Amino acid sequence: MPERKALQLTAVSAAVGLVLAGAAAGLAGPWDSGQRTAERARAAAQAPAGGVHHAPQDPKPPAVRPTPAPAPSAPAVLRALPPAPPAARPLAPALDPLLGASGLGRTRTAAVVDAATGRLLYGSGAGTPMTPASTVKIATAAAALTALGPDHRIPTTVAARPDARALTLVGGGDPTLDRARLAALATGTAKALRTRKVTAVTLTYDTSLYTGPARHRIGPNDNIALVTPLMTAGARLEGSPAAGPAPRSADPAGDTARTFAELLTAQGVTVRPPTPAKAPKDAKPLATTRSAPLSALVERMLTDSDNDLAEALARQTALAGGRPAGFDGGSKAVRAQLAKLGLPLDGAVVADGSGLDRGNRLSARLLAGLLARAADPDRPALRPILTGLPVGGFSGTLKDRYADGSPGAGLVRAKTGTLTGVNALAGTVVGPDGRLLAFAFLAADTASPYEAQPALDALAAALTR
Incomplete structure (x- = not known):
């Protein structure tokens, strides 16, 4: 029989947990980043009009404005939160029946953690390593x-040789590079060449940053491009969707270099057809474009379950640790960084950054623990993990789930995971007592995602009630 744990907290820890969870939930709220603009607009459109009119009574306000008085609703809004209940409500009675749903296949594990204290509130096989699918992106x-x-x-x-007549386009591992930024890079390059009175150049492109095979172990697949440090728009072919499966270029780096050459030609520079080559040792940077901050890249990766971005971030992690930037180096680097967070890694296997590799093994306890770490006020650098989680019924891979008035709509924030026979959901909810709960539900040997996903959604929604 799978273990069942429902741990009760003391009154003191519950009160502290409520305060910390409230703060963490606020930081992880659905309106806290540019990615949430559409959600904010949708909520505003659905909200009824109302509120207090605050037009000034005196059309000529004094030079020194007095401290504004609180709105009539302020006393109720600012009143201290009621104390948390003396003990957390046991979760087993609500979750046990749902975890037994036939749609979850032959093997299912679960963990629910109080994000404020890190304590396991519910567990069923919580420490058992499972194939996490895309939840490995957490x-x-x-x-x-x-x-x-x-x-x-x-x-x-x-990069340019000293005479600036030989240029090299050097890939740094940014799969979000797009045509607009490539055009800006061409403009900056042409400007620098004009100051040197150079009108004709040779162009090469350098993909030496990454090592090992470029193709993922799963083979050719519309879910991921060749993993190369130089590509444009995830190597998606023109007219393909910006997220999700799509046909990919067979030569992402070459296509990017040829597009750059065309853009540079449009700036009045004569360019020979580009060829692959490592940048010469005496080449110096002439112009550079940079990706959005890593915080935004993490949000995008989690919201859209972007496999190309996930593999790129694994390699960036490898480079930061002085490891080879390939599948193996990225996997070792990710595990090494996880060890620094003080969570149990027993049985954990990181085979890739995206979760497409079935060799990945993570436990529900580890995933829930990572989410709890992201809510830790002392670890603000991890907050994009929470802000990037798709919102049930609103965004990303959960946009079409929790629909039709489901109790989890707008409340469940979670990363999905789907492979044939594998389904997973890991994220956060705020419980009815105000606690921020981190959860992970993993299922294997599932017959159909159309049965497994509603069962997982019901488990997460139950935590909100």
Whole structure:
């Protein structure tokens, strides 16, 4: 029989947990980043009009404005939160029946953690390593943020020989490079060439930053491009969707270099057809474009379950640790960074950054623990893990789930995981007593995602009640 744990907290720890969870939930709220603009607009459109009119009574306000008086609703809003109940309500009676749903296949594990205290409130096989599918991206995000910090940006650089007549487009590992930024890089390069009175150049492109095979172990697949440090828009072919499966270029780096050459030609520079080559040792940066900050990249990776970005961040983590930037180096680097967070790694296997590899093994306890670490006020660098989680019924891979008035809509924030026969959900909810709960539910040998996903959604929604 799988273990069942429902741990009760003391009144003191519950009160402290409520305060910390409230703060963490506020930081992780659905309106805290640019990625949440659509959600904010949708909520505003659905909200009824109302409120207090605060137009000034005196059309000529004094030069020194007095401290504004609170609105009539302020006393109720600012009143201290009621104390937390003396003990957390046992979760087993609510979760046990749902975890037994036939749609969850032959093997299912679960962990629910109080994010404020890190204590396990519910567990069923919580320490058993399972195939996590795309929920492994939570681990990839935690490792990258720990190694590099949220402000890190990935460069793509044009390097030039001393005479500036030989240029090299050097890939830095940014799969979010797009045509607009590539055009800006061409403009900056042309400007620098004009100051040197250079009108004709040779162009090469350098992909030496990464080592090992470029193709993922799963083989050719619309879910991931060749993993190369130089590509444009995730190597998606023109007209393909910006997220999710899509046809990919067979030569992402070459296509990017050829597009750059065309853009440079449009700036009045004569460019020979580009060829692959490592940048010469005497080449110096001439122009550079940088990605969005790592915090935004992590949000995008988690919201859209972007496999290309996940593998890029695993390699950035490897580079930060002085390891080879390949599948093996990235896997070892991610595990090394996870070890720094003080969580149990028994049986954990990190085979890739995206979760496409079935060799990955993570426990529900580890995933829930990582989410709890992201809510820790002393670890603000990890906060993008929470802000990037898709919101039930609103965004990313949960946009079409928790629909039709489901109790989890807008309340469940979670990373999904789906492979044939594997389904997972890991994220956060705020419980009815105000505690921020981190959870992970993993299922294997599932017959159909159409049965497994609603069962997982019901488990997470139950925590909100």
